[in-house]
Amino acid sequence: MLLIIAISTFVCISLGLLGVYWLLYKPQSAATERLKRLGDRTAAPVTGSVSIEDSRPASELAERLASPLNRLLPPSAAEVKKLQLQLMQAGYRSPGAPATFRAIQFATMAGFPALVALLCAVFARPLNSAVLYILFAFVIGFFLPRYGLKKAIRSRQQLVRWGLADALDLMVISIEAGLGLNAAMVKVSTELKDVHPDICDEFELANLEMRVGRDREESLRNLAERTGVDDLCSLVAMLIQTDKFGTSIAKAIRAFSDSLRTKRRQRAEQAAQKAAVKLLFPLACFLFPTLFIAILGPAALQLMDTFSKM
Secondary structure, three states: OOHHHHHHHHHHHHHHHHHHHHHHHHHHHHHHHHHHHHHHHHHHHHHHHHHHHHHHHHHHHHHOOOHHHHHOOOHHHHHHHHHHHHHHHHOOOOOOOOOOHHHHHHHHHHHHHHHHHHHHHOOOOOHHHHHHHHHHHHHHHHHHHHHHHHHHHHHHHHHHHHHHHHHHHHHHHHHHHOOOHHHHHHHHHHHHOOOHHHHHHHHHHHHHHHHOOOOOHHHHHHHHHHHOOOHHHHHHEEEEEEEEHHHHHHHHHHHHHHHHHHHHHHHHHHHHHHHHHHHHHHHHHHHHHHHHHHHHHHHHHHHHHHHHOO
């Protein structure tokens, strides 16, 4: 049995190494190479050949690593759009981010089972348990990148939510000083860059979209969609309505800032109320048993001595 597990592990690792070698050093066709050279020639005067040459190998490697997973589990257009939106909410806006994510997912799906198979062969586990462990490692490798992506989205949304109140206060001051909405967003993105870089990057990107020629409504909706924060979505809806009806932007943002500050205080009070319930389980599991041992331990020892003498 041990020999069969060792041989199967060796075969799996060898096939995995051959697959990685084929993905990395697969020869491309002449038409693909010619199109690539033409793309380099046309894009070099605009962006510079150094940046293209630096970024192209990483994107090609990610696409090659993600191609087996795309063949095994081909994503639909809705899934690709959803994944791209989630990556944007996590802060990854590059065009090759979905391919990189799929490559990471493929690496975890192939690497974890191979590692578990190797460990089972080393420790001489039975074949039935080894198969279960390998399947469990495959499931973990499939869901672990998605869990990491969701955690990154939640952490970035929390950072955006924390920086929104300060950004609104500075925006109110800037608008009341005579600046427009676009100039106030530029002021926020420059002044709060070191303190709240996430919200500043989003405001700067929305302002750049307005400068390129997009409508303010579309740029603001893209801002809300890129972050996925409820407070920012409410702010965008309020700004769009204010722009349509022609009311005062400064008064609207000041009222929204006051309501947001009240909401932050309520969230802090809610977290403080939850702390007592969350502390109950560690106290019951770790602190109370040690107290019982320290208090009742000497009495228990004396009782044991008394009963032993009897």
